Amino acid sequence: MTDAFSSNSEAVLQRSVNVSTIAAGSYGGHLVELYQIVETCHFVTSHQFKKVTLQFPDKLLCDAVPVSAEIEKETKAKIFVLGDTFCCVDEVAAEHVGADCIMHYGASCLCPSRRLPLLYVFEKRPIDIQQCATAFKELYPDCQINLSNLFSGFLWKFLCDMYANVVVSILKADGADLIQDSFLGSDNLDLHDGVNIKFGRQFCVKEGQSIDDYSMFYIGQEGLTLTNFMMAWNHCAFSTFNPETSTGQMKRYYVIERAKDAGVVGILVGTLGVANYLTIIEQLKDIIHKAGKKSYMFAMGKINVPKLANFLEIDVYVLVACPENSLLDSSEFYRPVVTPFEMELACNNHREWTGVYATDFRDLLPGMSFIALIVNGAC
Incomplete structure (x- = not known):
């Protein structure tokens, strides 16, 4: 007698599911471009990796199957998807399957990794450059202001003739490879300026200045990354542009709580x-x-x-x-x-308490300071 509330268990086990390899992803875009499949496949084949692990955050995990299938098809490597969805790279889980490398997708804390070759792949989402530039001009009518531009190399190229004091952040992952805008070359970097490295980002600020002398323009959705920056650089004025809503606004972070005494x-x-x-x-x-x-x-x-x-x-x-x-x-x-x-x-x-907040625990270790590292030399 068939149970009216359930189907035959054997039919479920034998059921086939059709998955199109590369179609529309979780953001409605083409996965080849969104996840930069061509570049990632080159990373695998150029190093002749045979076992590759992919690590996705929760919100991108729905694209893991088509992305891994396409990479496996193009490279002939064996692909494993890690169950860890943290922003930190899970090298331990990758070593359990004998992986040759890790490819980490989406947002990341960019903390140093040492055990395996690592590639960071950031989503290449569309953005309305004209609206972003318009919001930028409305928030910063003074063209002489010192500005640090987070995640927006394309915007620097769009506004550099008008704003002379804009510094672009460049991703700098210690011990890892990453894919970022290729046109950000030495034109934006003055070899005589100070190199400021913090949270996996590199800035070349003007000589004689520190990061506290700059305002921050952040492109992206609000979240822990923005909160982290605002707490660490709490002397800087922040403004944001959200590509999803195409809106820009000024931001402030007022409250920093201290730890309470406890037994x-x-x-x-x-x-x-x-x-x-x-x-x-x-x-x-x-x-x-x-x-x-x-x-x-x-x-x-x-x-x-x-x-x-x-x-x-x-x-x-x-x-x-x-x-x-x-x-x-x-x-x-x-x-x-x-x-x-x-x-x-x-x-x-x-x-x-000096007003400087350290979110990276490594800044608390002997020999480190609570402020961004300013050193002289080439970028």
């Missing part, structure tokens, strides 16, 4: 791939102990409210993760979740 601290390990994460964990354990507190360490993958609610003896958590994942909204959590910087402010009497 028992939970150290949340939110990364296994960011360089020096073990060092900052030991440093946190040391300052927590010297402040007369107890600490416990937790490694639990993706953090959520039910997981942390199981440990009622913990007064506050400190999250060790990449700069973007460190900025966790803990308003719904039973206990607050703070960054390593906030925990050091609470525990270390030698750390004083």
Whole structure:
């Protein structure tokens, strides 16, 4: 007798699903262009990689099957899609399948990776350059203002004759390859200017100036990346242009909370791939102990409210993760979740609030500073 509420189980197992290799993607665009298939295939074939792992964020995971099928067809390499959807590169999972390299798609914290060859692939979405330029001019009528232009090499080329003091950010992934605008050459870089490297971005600011002397124009949707920049460069005025809505606006970030005193601290390990994460964990354990507190360490993958609610003896958590994942909204959590910087402010009497916020825990390590690195030399 057939159950009216279910189909035959064998029919489900034998059912075939037709997947068109390259069609319209999650944003309605052509996947070959959106995911830069030609460039990624060249990366694989030029290095003769045989096993390739692809890592997608949650919102792009729906395109993983057609993208991997096209790359496999063009390169003859064996393709694996990683289950980890964090912005940090999961080199450990890639090594489990004996991968020769990793290709990371979408937004990334651009933290250094060391174990495997790595290629960052950013979505090449369409943008209305004319509307972006119009918004830029409305937000910055003064053509002499110092401006740092995030993610917008094309805009610099469009406005460079009018604005003399615009500096373009160039992606600089330590230990990795990446695909970015090829026309951004030495014309935008003055070899006598200061090289400013922060969060995987490189700026060549004018000689005698720092990044704090510039305003920031950010192109992209609001999210953790923008929040991270605004907290780290909180002396800079920010404005944004959203390509989805074609709107520009000024932004401010007012509130930076300090870590509260606590008797028992939970150290949340939110990364296994960011360089020096073990060092900052030991440093946190040391300052927590010297402040007369107890600490416990937790490694639990993706953090959520039910997981942390199981440990009622913990007064506050400190999250060790990449700069973007460190900025966790803990308003719904039973206990607050703070960054390593906030925990050091609470525990270390030698750390004083100066108005500069460090979202990258590596800035807390000995020999580092809380401001962007300014060095002299060629870009």
